[in-house]
Amino acid sequence: MTDIALPAGFQDLEPLAARWARPTENERNAIRLSAAPGDFVDFDALMAPRLEALLAHLATLPARPEDPADYNALLLAAAFAEAAPHHELYGDSAQVPFSFDARRFTPDHGTEAT
Amino acid sequence: MSHPAASLDHIRRSVPQIREELGVAPVPVRAIRDPAIYALEKERLFKKVWLKVATAWELPNPGDYKVKEMPVADTSVLIVRGKDGRIRAFHNVCTHRGNKVVPNSDFESFGRARANVLSCRFHGWVFSTEGPLKSVPLQDHFGQIDTACLGLRPIACDEWQGFVFINFDPEPAQSLADYLGDFGALFGGYPYHESTTAFRYSTVLECNWKVALYAFSEGYHVPTIHAGSLPGFRGIEHSDFKLMGPHASSTIYGAGMDAAPSTQKFAGILHGSECHKPRPDLLPPAINPERRADFQFELPNIFPNLLIHLASGCGYPGMSYFTHQFWPLDHGRTLWEGINYFRPAENAAERAAQIHVNALHRNAWLEDTATMEDTFTGIMSGAIDDMQLMDQEFLIRHAALTLDRHLEEVD
Structure with missing residues (x-):
């Protein structure tokens, strides 16, 4: 994914969105599971300082934003929501340490595509 | 809430009472190991009780x-x-x-x-x-x-x-209301139906269904198994034991954990929301009756294969409750289903925060499920004949005794 627009004020994060933002949990899982330790370090370094501002923007939007750039902003926040623990808790490992194989978990979130 | 806390005093047990009533001896693993027991479970349990x-x-x-x-x-x-x-x-x-x-x-x-x-x-x-x-x-x-x-x-x-x-x-020998009995009174009245945002996970585990059930039925494992996903979890207390016929329950209290920086920001979104903030006032009156601030969730085993962890936003941020079910596919194969329930997000920030909280809990479940196939392999090896159970594992002891009673019943 090379072209993913974000709202005004967040366009500097568009390369991150292109790398990480995906509409479904399975797609985000696949990216995360193939990430190298340095990817988590970079994601956190660029995203953590902007998270509060991004969440403040998202708080003004419906749960499923219609505007494509706003929707991409939600997907970026969702990707960080799932990736941040790998930097903060799991030593930049793509796997949860000492865990069951994540690929054997099947997500099913009702009307939300997975 | 039609059932005041006082009316359920008879279900409460102290640790000495639990030891006296359920015993303290090691519990045999035969019911897990023996395929013949599974055949009995199908006929005398799963085809007889409410599921x-x-x-x-x-x-x-x-x-x-x-x-x-x-x-x-x-x-x-x-x-x-x-x-x-x-x-x-x-x-x-x-x-x-x-x-x-x-x-x-x-x-x-x-x-x-x-x-x-x-x-x-x-x-x-x-x-x-x-x-x-x-x-x-x-x-x-x-x-x-x-x-x-x-x-x-x-x-x-x-x-x-x-x-x-x-x-x-x-x-059926009993109506559903009679089967649930005091559990229905203990857990009744919470607005479960308002938490329609569900994150469901499932997997097929190569283990007997009771290995998976028992692994999720105690808080003893939290400081070790969840050292990665719940770092620095402080003051965990598994208490307020309750017995209700075939069902049992207890409460997990905890003084909190070392929340990571991102978790603090995502949790802040949910804790700052009228819809998702901790709502101890919504808990049925006999659950955390003293309204302790360190309440995390109530953990019941609804016999035979359902757990409903009721948190009302007091444990994992914004999480209303979560459930586990354990469906035998065969003696040594189990379909596990875990579902996290939230109230619907009112904006996109709440949605992202729910995704974060759900991911933390999903990761904890990955830590939980990591033990189950190894445990079953160990039990099937014949190396041990009994489980050694401590007080916080009383739900396991109670479920094992209840199962024995069902299997002993002659048609």
């Missing part, structure tokens, strides 16, 4: 249905909301020659019946969502057929607080 199979909010409209494969009862079950608004359960079996009325390839699937009828794809027999056989193609070509007797085969079905239960016994 939760759906929620009413999964089937909000007339015609909505859910199909659930249930190898433990050797059948496929159709749960459907009829035109009259009532949810019923049927064997998903066409009364013509036994084909599935609704074909499916997963353990569960959902759909909506058009015009409140379901049509078997084999020969086109049409059934009302309320059960009766409505039409048979070429009916006058049958030399003998009594369509009035050929409706979908019903399964006893009832609801508690929007949770849909079935009982495969054609004449």
Whole structure:
């Protein structure tokens, strides 16, 4: 994914969105599971300082934003929501340490595509 | 809330009482190891007691249905909301020659019946969502057929607080309300139906169903198994033991953990929301009756295979409650289902925060499930004959005793 627009004020994060933002949990899982330790370090370094501002923007939007750039902003926040623990808790490992194989978990979130 | 806390004093137990009532001896693992026990469990337990199979909010409209494969009862079950608004359960079996009325390839699937009828794809027999056989193609070509007797085969079905239960016994020994007994009173009154945002996970575990059930039935493992996902979890206390016939419950308290920077920001979104903030006031009165600030969740085992962890936003940020179920597929294979329930997000920031909290809990479940196949392999090796159980593992001891009683009963 090379072209993913974000709202005004967040366009500097568009390369991150292109790398990480995906509409479904399975797609985000696949990216995360193939990430190298340095990817988590970079994601956190660029995203953590902007998270509060991004969440403040998202708080003004419906749960499923219609505007494509706003929707991409939600997907970026969702990707960080799932990736941040790998930097903060799991030593930049793509796997949860000492865990069951994540690929054997099947997500099913009702009307939300997975 | 029709059940004041005082009326449930008789279910409460101290540690000495638990030890006195349930014993302290090691518990044999034979019921896990022996395939013959599983055969008995199918006939004397899973085909006799009430089993939760759906929620009413999964089937909000007339015609909505859910199909659930249930190898433990050797059948496929159709749960459907009829035109009259009532949810019923049927064997998903066409009364013509036994084909599935609704074909499916997963353990569960959902759909909506058009015009409140379901049509078997084999020969086109049409059934009302309320059960009766409505039409048979070429009916006058049958030399003998009594369509009035050929409706979908019903399964006893009832609801508690929007949770849909079935009982495969054609004449259940107890009503659902009687079966749930004091558990229904203890957990009744919480607005479960408002938490319709569900994150569901499932997997097939190569272990006996009780290994998975027991692993999720105690808080003793939290400081070790969850050292990665719940770092620095402080002051964990597993107490307020309660016995309620075949069911049991207890409370997990905890002084908190070292929340990571991102968690603090995501949690802040939910804790700052009127909709998602901790709501101890919504807890039924006999759960955390002192309204302790360190309440995390109430952990019950609804016999035989359901856990409903009620948090009301007090544990994982914004999480209303979560459930586990353990469906035997065979003696050594289990379908585990874990579902996190939240109230619907009102904006995109709340949605992202729920995704974060859900991911943290999913990761904790990955840590939990990592033990189960190893535990089963260890038990099957024959190296141990008993489980050594401490006080916080009393739900396991109680479930094992309850199971023994069911298997001993002679028809």
